[in-house]
Amino acid sequence: MATRDRFDTFLSYRVHDRVPLRPPHQEHEGLIASNRNDIELGPMAITPPKWVQFFKASNDIMDVIDVHLNDLESRMMNAAITTFQDSSDRARSVEDLGQKISSAIRDAHKVVKMLNVAERDETPEVTLSRTNAQKSVALRLQEQSTKLRRLQSDFLSILNGSTHSNNVLLEFDQDVEDYVDPGFTLEQIAAVDNHAAFVTDRVRKINELNQSIASLAEIFNDLQNLVHIQGTVLDRIDYNLENVVAHTKRANEEVQQASKYQKGSQKKLAIILLIAVAIALLLFVAARPRGK
Numbered sequence: 001m002a003t004r005d006r007f008d009t010f011l012s013y014r015v016h017d018r019v020p021l022r023p024p025h026q027e028h029e030g031l032i033a034s035n036r037n038d039i040e041l042g043p044m045a046i047t048p049p050k051w052v053q054f055f056k057a058s059n060d061i062m063d064v065i066d067v068h069l070n071d072l073e074s075r076m077m078n079a080a081i082t083t084f085q086d087s088s089d090r091a092r093s094v095e096d097l098g099q100k101i102s103s104a105i106r107d108a109h110k111v112v113k114m115l116n117v118a119e120r121d122e123t124p125e126v127t128l129s130r131t132n133a134q135k136s137v138a139l140r141l142q143e144q145s146t147k148l149r150r151l152q153s154d155f156l157s158i159l160n161g162s163t164h165s166n167n168v169l170l171e172f173d174q175d176v177e178d179y180v181d182p183g184f185t186l187e188q189i190a191a192v193d194n195h196a197a198f199v200t201d202r203v204r205k206i207n208e209l210n211q212s213i214a215s216l217a218e219i220f221n222d223l224q225n226l227v228h229i230q231g232t233v234l235d236r237i238d239y240n241l242e243n244v245v246a247h248t249k250r251a252n253e254e255v256q257q258a259s260k261y262q263k264g265s266q267k268k269l270a271i272i273l274l275i276a277v278a279i280a281l282l283l284f285v286a287a288r289p290r291g292k
Helices: 007-015 050-081 087-114 124-165 186-287
Strands: none
Touching: 050 087, 050 124, 087 124, 087 186, 124 186
């Protein structure tokens, strides 16, 4: 049954930003508020950073990939249990869906790489959040790539097993003219020709699956390196935070010691002032003329 392919349209709807339901702030400038309960957001109504949009876009793409991976698995099972003649269309649909999922994984991989770009004046807390988000989506994309490779490998082994288990298919590597025997009928010769064409098409599809698996292996290696790099960055951040805690404790101890010194200096100053006053009184008494 023929169906319309709405994958690209659905993906574009999920990836692109939603249109805001309220008009921008500039259109309300100079207008009188229609409700006393309206709250003026002012300069605090800031937009989220770009990496949040990339994070949402990557999750949207991977949600679609999950749906199509389940569809691909069911199609592979149906293609594996079909007869020799009616499995060509189902195998072709499996191939098309596999290539579409591979293309979506490449798109998601590009979006995940955009999460590695730091914005200007980014705080350490935001950097930690961004790296954690990148690590989570990279691990999810890695799991999806692994699942696609496993499905394609299983399907490829099924195709190879069905090819080598059939006695007729073992002879398709020979020349077609070897099958033309004077005792064959026209129907038998046509059937042999059809089987040879089918095997040639299967070999071509197997080669295309091998190329797709090789491309996914390269993406898998890139994701592995990306996860390793993000782990190193997290270790550095943890080390810096430990240093900050140690320096803060040391500074607190120094502040307490300085406070003690300050209190001691105040007492010493008071004692010196009292001694000076006492000396002044003694001098005053000594210099005072005595009465007759």
